[in-house]
Amino acid sequence: xxxxxxxxxxxxxxxxxxxxxxxxxxxxxxxxxxxxxxxxxxxxxxxxxxxxxxxxxxxxxxxxxxxxxxxxxxxxxxxxxxxxxxxxxxxxxxxxxxxxxxxxxxxxxxxxxxxxxxxxxxxxxxxxxxxxxxxxxxxxxxxxxxxxxxxxxxxxxxxxxxxxxxxxxxxxxxxxxxxxxxxxxxxxxxxxxxxxxxxxxxxxxxxxxxxxxxxxxxxxxxxxxxxxxxxxxxxxxxxxxxxxxxxxxx
Numbered sequence: 001x002x003x004x005x006x007x008x009x010x011x012x013x014x015x016x017x018x019x020x021x022x023x024x025x026x027x028x029x030x031x032x033x034x035x036x037x038x039x040x041x042x043x044x045x046x047x048x049x050x051x052x053x054x055x056x057x058x059x060x061x062x063x064x065x066x067x068x069x070x071x072x073x074x075x076x077x078x079x080x081x082x083x084x085x086x087x088x089x090x091x092x093x094x095x096x097x098x099x100x101x102x103x104x105x106x107x108x109x110x111x112x113x114x115x116x117x118x119x120x121x122x123x124x125x126x127x128x129x130x131x132x133x134x135x136x137x138x139x140x141x142x143x144x145x146x147x148x149x150x151x152x153x154x155x156x157x158x159x160x161x162x163x164x165x166x167x168x169x170x171x172x173x174x175x176x177x178x179x180x181x182x183x184x185x186x187x188x189x190x191x192x193x194x195x196x197x198x199x200x201x202x203x204x205x206x207x208x209x210x211x212x213x214x215x216x217x218x219x220x221x222x223x224x225x226x227x228x229x230x231x232x233x234x235x236x237x238x239x240x241x242x243x244x245x246x247x248x249x250x
Contacts, residue, residue, distance in 0.1 A: 024051055025059055032095070032102050034060045034110070044102050060110050062102065066094045066168055069118055071125045076178050081137040085183075086176045089149070091125055092168040093160070105164030120163065125170075128156035142183065145172045 026049035027033040035043040035050065037057035043050070052059060069091045076084035095105045109117050132152045133141065141148050153170040160167055177183045 025049065027061075030063065030065050032062045032064055032097075034062065034102075034106055036060070042103070042106070044099055046097065060106070062095060062105060062110065064095050064097055066092050067114075067117070067121070068092055069121050069125070071122055071129060073126060073129065077130050077133045079133055079138045079141065080135055083138045084178060084180070085133065085138065085141075086178055087129060087133065087172065088174040088176075089125075089129065089152075089170060089172050091121070091153075091170045093121055093165050094168055095164055096161070096166045101161070101164040101166075103164070104162065108163045121160075121165070124159045124163070125152070125156055125167075128152055128159065131155060138177075138183070142175065145175075148172060 025033055025035070025045065027045040027047060029047040032044055032046040033050075035045065035052050035057055038053065046064065071089045071091055073087050076086055078084050095101060108120070129152050132148065132155055136148065136151075149170050149172050153167050156167060156170075175183065
């Protein structure tokens with residue numbers, strides 16, 4: 001007669017155990033698990049565990065690992081001084097580990113393959129790359145690639161954030177003027193300028209050495225004159241004194 005109250009409890013316990021076994025999920029730190037269903041707001045899990053309700057909730061996954069993307073301009077881009085160039089660069093991108101960014105990234109990239117994600121990132125970065133190139137003269141781009149890359153990264157940050165992404169690094173690999181020869185000539189001009197600067201620096205150094213040597217010689221000569229004058233004065237005083245003594249003896 002005690003079976004009837006025990007049976008429902010046992011069934012419930014078994015169901016709970018089955019839910020725990022089949023619904024237990026644990027997300028590694030480099031992944032985010034998105035649990036959705038039951039008309040609830042999606043739940044984001046990373047580096048911890050939770051329970052989903054089997055058959056009523058689903059789990060989707062997004063990687064939080066960094067992604068390396070090659071960004072190459074598909075055609076020449078005119079600089080601020082109207083010189084067409086091609087730029088090769090590499091960006092390191094990742095999903096920002098905040099709930100808002102993960103929600104945006106899931107809207108854009110959930111269940112999308114890596115080719116699609118790469119294409120979206122390249123499109124955004126290439127557009128920003130074109131914008132920065134168009135606002136800078138070639139000589140500034142060539143002489144300070146780090147600042148050029150930094151400007152591209154900062155300019156693209158807002159667009160990337162809209163997709164739930166952040167740029168970890170952005171590096172310029174190569175800049176080419178499609179065989180025009182301007183960059184090569186610019187390099188020759190820089191080399192000549194460096195050589196000229198080195199020659200001027202060497203001439204100035206030699207001049208400073210000569211001036212210092214002349215000043216040292218002058219000081220040495222003045223010291224010698226003072227020394228010889230002092231000796232002559234002492235000898236003259238001694239001669240006068242000897243003359244006075246002889247005169248006194250006579």
